Amino acid sequence: MKLDIKPLVLCLSSLLALPALAAEPESCRNVRFADVGWTDIAATTGLATVVFKGLGYTPTKTIASEPIVFAGLKSKQLDVYLGYWDPSQTPAITPFVQSKSLKVLPSANLEGAKxxxxxxxxxxxxxxxxxxxxxxxxxxxxxxxxxxxxxxxxxxxxxxxxxxxxxxxxxxxxxxxxxxxxxxxxxxxxxxxxxxxxxxxxxxxxxxxxxxxxxxxxxxxxxxxxxxSKVYSVVANDYQQRCPNAGKLVDNLKFTLDMENHVMNPIMSKVDPELAAKQWLQRNPQALTAWLDGVTTFDGKPGLDAVKAALAQ
CATH class of the missing domain: 3.40.190.100 (Glycine betaine-binding periplasmic protein; domain 2)
Incomplete structure (x- = not known):
């Protein structure tokens, strides 16, 4: 029996003709940050926001108290919180961790805090x-x-x-x-x-x-x-599975006391956190290399080049 391969060739040709798929589903484009209203969290969230925007995401921020933040992560109305201070916030977050209602990333984003x-x-x-x-x-x-x-x-x-x-x-x-x-x-x-x-x-x-x-x-x-203290990033419990590229960036984010102090200083003088973060990154683009390791733009292109280009504008 002779196999007719024409249908297979046509099917393969059709697949190859499709446009490249985005790295993540459209639902991941809006990265929903939580902020408890502290200047250090405004600074780190500002830094992350600038980078995500450079990658083609549309991050947003909700300011709320600790209990509301943890509940929002549990209900998946929020995606990312960069400000879990251990041990001071541990009593509040422990029930959520034990019930696997959210996920604390294993590596601290800041050490040496007090x-x-x-x-x-x-x-x-x-x-x-x-x-x-x-x-x-x-x-x-x-x-x-x-x-x-x-x-x-x-x-x-x-x-x-x-x-x-x-x-x-x-x-x-x-x-x-x-x-x-x-x-x-x-x-x-x-x-x-x-x-x-x-x-x-x-x-x-x-x-x-x-x-x-x-x-x-x-x-x-x-x-x-x-x-x-150490400060940890927290995400909704399935966030890294739903949005692996965004989750990778959040996991990569690591800050220093000197970095945060310098970003916070203009914020204390009423400079918008995103602007303060952008100005710091323009002066210190070397921070981006580790943050964007293995991270792409929202549509799957090289991430580091895209963010550097955005900062140059």
Missing amino acids: YTLAVPSYAADKGLRTFADIAKFRKELDGKIYGIEPGSQGNAQIKKMIDNNEFGLKGFKLIESSEAGMLVMATKAFSQKRPIVILAWEPHPMNFLMKLTYLSGGDKQFGPNYGG
């Missing part, structure tokens, strides 16, 4: 150096400790210390507002040389705009080494 209570160095010079010293300065502090936005784990830890009378803090009041609100009060206290206790962290421009002393003795509450 997150605990701090005071102006002039207050430390007067003896306010440890958690145990706070109660001794109750009158000068007006019985207040300044936190950040409601729902943050840092605030929850301060409230727990007050409720349990740890370090003799019973009767103190936690002032919750936002990162910006806390910094306004800190700046005012610095200008008047008044003592103040704030929830502080690094990376952040506050560390070179104000001379701070981080309090010792809070290892149980915030972790050793002055709340020594």
Whole structure:
């Protein structure tokens, strides 16, 4: 029996004539970032946004509290969060991790961070150096400790210390507002040389705009080494399977304290985070090489060349 190969040839010819498929489905083009309103997360999200745009994606950002961010990742209404601080946010994220409702990427995107209570160095010079010293300065502090936005784990830890009378803090009041609100009060206290206790962290421009002393003795509450922390990226639990190219970029993103401090500084002066990030990348394009290793544009072309071209515009 003679095999008629004409139909096979025609079928193959038709397949070869099709246009190249995009690297990912259209649903992956919009990368939905979460941001809890901290300047360091604004900086890293800004950096990622610039790179994704250069690759032909259309990233968006939602600002929300920690619980809403984790719930949004669980429900797949959000895709990426670059700001899981370990250990401070670990109690909040653990139930989601245990139920496999989201995925924490295994390699930290930032190491060497810290997150605990701090005071102006002039207050430390007067003896306010440890958690145990706070109660001794109750009158000068007006019985207040300044936190950040409601729902943050840092605030929850301060409230727990007050409720349990740890370090003799019973009767103190936690002032919750936002990162910006806390910094306004800190700046005012610095200008008047008044003592103040704030929830502080690094990376952040506050560390070179104000001379701070981080309090010792809070290892149980915030972790050793002055709340020594690592920051991890978190994605919806199937994001890397649905959007492997975008997921690869998120996995590649690694930052440094110096990088974040320099991107955050103009943001603190009301420069748009995306613009601040773009300006930093224009001055430091070498960061792109590792980030874009194995990453293409949305339509499958070389990623590094595309992002460099976009930054040159």
